[in-house]
Amino acid sequence: MANLPVSHAAPLDDAVAAKIRASFDQQGVMTHWGALLSHLADGHCEISLPFSDKVNQQHGFFHGGVIGAIADSAGGYAGYTRISPDQELVTAEYKLNILAPGKGDTLIGRGQVVKAGRTLIVATAELFVVDDDKWTLCALMQQTLFVLAASPSATSSPKTR
Numbered sequence: 001m002a003n004l005p006v007s008h009a010a011p012l013d014d015a016v017a018a019k020i021r022a023s024f025d026q027q028g029v030m031t032h033w034g035a036l037l038s039h040l041a042d043g044h045c046e047i048s049l050p051f052s053d054k055v056n057q058q059h060g061f062f063h064g065g066v067i068g069a070i071a072d073s074a075g076g077y078a079g080y081t082r083i084s085p086d087q088e089l090v091t092a093e094y095k096l097n098i099l100a101p102g103k104g105d106t107l108i109g110r111g112q113v114v115k116a117g118r119t120l121i122v123a124t125a126e127l128f129v130v131d132d133d134k135w136t137l138c139a140l141m142q143q144t145l146f147v148l149a150a151s152p153s154a155t156s157s158p159k160t161r
Helices: 014-025 028-033 064-080
Strands: 036-041 044-050 087-098 106-116 120-131 134-149
Touching: 014 036, 014 064, 028 064, 044 064, 064 087, 064 106, 064 120, 064 134
Parallel strands: none
Antiparallel strands: 036 044, 044 106, 087 134, 106 120, 120 134
């Protein structure tokens, strides 16, 4: 698959990257769909998702809700790269513009932090569908994230809560 350039942002500390990957792995929907955290850097996150019957809609495209979920997670995990280990993030809102049908073999979500503040982070995401090595921009998202203190249950496994 031909790639569009990935960010040249600074790499993450190994502990920060491990925390983000562990958090991503706890998202049942991402695991169920087969989504992969394919790139992390300071202020950036890329998630890739292969097309399957778990993520389609009736016309054979990626479902709009799936595109929104990948956008939300890509922007959110880009935000995670800018918070301290004792903090968490939740989405306050996002706006998604679908620009083209999600028709392709793979959906790629690229999140980027626009502004990281003490209590709010604003992020964007570009969503591409890749079909036979052709990349098409299919959606854009803008998002606001709340920065929260980590709760003790947020760091434990769902099975031990």
